[in-house]
Amino acid sequence: MNIYEKESYTRGNNLLLGHHQVIIKDRKLMEITGVKKLYSFDNESFVIETTMGVLTVHGYDLEMQNLELDKGELSIVGHIINHEYDDGNYDSGKGLFAKLFK
Numbered sequence: 475m476n477i478y479e480k481e482s483y484t485r486g487n488n489l490l491l492g493h494h495q496v497i498i499k500d501r502k503l504m505e506i507t508g509v510k511k512l513y514s515f516d517n518e519s520f521v522i523e524t525t526m527g528v529l530t531v532h533g534y535d536l537e538m539q540n541l542e543l544d545k546g547e548l549s550i551v552g553h554i555i556n557h558e559y560d561d562g563n564y565d566s567g568k569g570l571f572a573k574l575f576k
Contacts, residue, residue, distance in 0.1 A: 520548075537552055
C-alpha cells in the first residue's frame with residue numbers, strides 16, 4: 475500500500491491508520507489530527523510523526539496549545555511560516571561524526 479492508497483478509518487473514538495488532517499487558521503493556529511508521536515519542538519519548529527509521514531512545521535513564537543496523543547491531536551499557536559512532509563525516517567539531528575560512521 476502506498477501513501478495514496480491510505481484511507482481514513484475510525485472505529486468509535488479509536489484512531490486507525492490513515493486518518494490525518496491539518497487545519498491552519500490565519501497562519502496563527504494549526505490543528506493536526508493523526509498525530510502518533512512528537513519528536514521535538516521549540517519556538518521555531520515542531521517535528522511530528524503522523525499517520526501520513528513525518529510533518530515539520532516552521533515558524534516563530536510557536537507554542538504547543540494542546541497535545542492529546544491518545545486521540546492523535548495537536549494544536550500549535552504562533553506565526554506559522556510553512557510545513558512539509560517527509561515519508562522517510564526522522565533523523566534526530568545526530569552530529570556529523572555519527573552520520574559518517576554509521
